[in-house]
Amino acid sequence: MLQPAVGPSAPHRRPRRSPAGDRITVGLLNNMPDAALAATERQFERLVGGRARLLRFHLPEIARGPQALDFLAPRSAPAEAMESAGLDALIVTGCEPRAANLRDEPYWTALTRAIDWARDHTASTLFSCLAAHAAVLHLDGIERRRLARKCSGVFVCRALAGHPLLAGLPGTVAIPHSRWNALPETDLAAAGYAVLTRSDEAGVDLFVKPGRSLLVFLQGHPEYDADSLAREYRRDLARFRAGERPDRPDLPAHYFDAAVAASLDASAADPQADEPPAIEAPADPPWPGIAEALFANWLALVAARRSARAAAPGVP
Known part of the structure; x- marks a missing residue:
């Protein structure tokens, strides 16, 4: 198994709390398939909860079974409600693709509306996996490319540039990836995106694009559980x-x-095996501390950008 990154361990630190009643508000637009809805919410809530107020949203255009609808009903609002929720930041999760071209997905119009709104109204938005692919396709026409084999595993990623998101992190980190597609680094650079971390094996990991909203993109899954x-x-x-x-x-x-x-x-x-084998996850995965530090940095950036906007209204 891949060991933690070379260098000092990532700190398990929490950002300073805002005054009571002044915590930042983060939306979670959870697009994951039914079986992963609850786990994905829990994973991001673990990284954000206690540091920010978390509001949950979903795209009604994604087909759901009865159990998933029952899960969403008491806790999650339709995505259009984000526009009046007073969000400082937004997390947009991936989704299991059904179409070869993302533009052909039944939720594409609703998702791109959410992307446009987040770009213009949040201090920062974080796009995870397929959502990152959808966002760069919509915003800059960057097409993802299908891989010959699924990119699955824990990969060494190296920092390529300094950025507040990486404050306190070692120069080399180990991050889970799980995807069938990849974004060409040259296309991202040509469109003004800055790649912050990259793996020699898995390609681009973390990248950003500044603007009115700091857009943050993850091809990896630092939020993943050990298993x-x-x-x-x-x-x-x-x-x-x-x-x-x-x-x-x-x-x-x-x-x-x-x-x-x-x-x-x-x-x-073994062709005679009827059931998948029992599988034990690694007991001490190397990425949870990295994920906590990364999200602490992101939330600190959101708070700083919100304060700057309040001090200078009308300034991006």
Whole structure:
């Protein structure tokens, strides 16, 4: 398994609290599939909760089953309600794609409306995984590219530029990635995006674009639980054995230790096996401290940008 980054450990620090009643307000636009709705909310709430007021939103255009609708009903408002919620910042999650072209997704119009609103009205918006791909496609026409194999695992990412988002983090960090597509770094640079961290294996990790709202993009998943990649692998293997996908999934790279990986690989290749093997996640993953520091930095930036706007109304 990949070990934590070279350099000092990322601090488990919390930003200074704002005065009572003056905490920043962050929206979470949760677009994840039904099975991942609750886990995704919990993951981002863990990184934001207690540091900011978190309001939950969803896109009604994403088809949901009865259980997911019951989950959303008492806790989440339609995305259009964001526009009157007084948000300082927004987190937009990914979504399981149904169409080869993101523009053909049934929720595309609603999602792009949310992107446009966030760009013009928040201090900062953070786009995760597919949402990052959708945002750069909508804003700058940058097309993601399909990979030959799924990018899944924990990858060493190196800092390429200094930025307040990286304050206190080591120059090399280990971050989970899980995606079938990638954004070309040259296309991002040509459109004015600044790549902050990149992996030699997984490509672009974290990048930003300044403006009225600081747009932050993650191709990786620092919010993931220790067992998220293990659960995804088990799901993909079950789909393969059910004939729902043509190829056996690769093990997540740099995630399991060598003995566990060898055992899982042998079990997955056994045509007589009916059920996916029991899978134990790493006990001490290297990224949670990095994620906490990154989100602490982001929330501090949101608070600073909000204060600057209040001091100089009308100034981006």
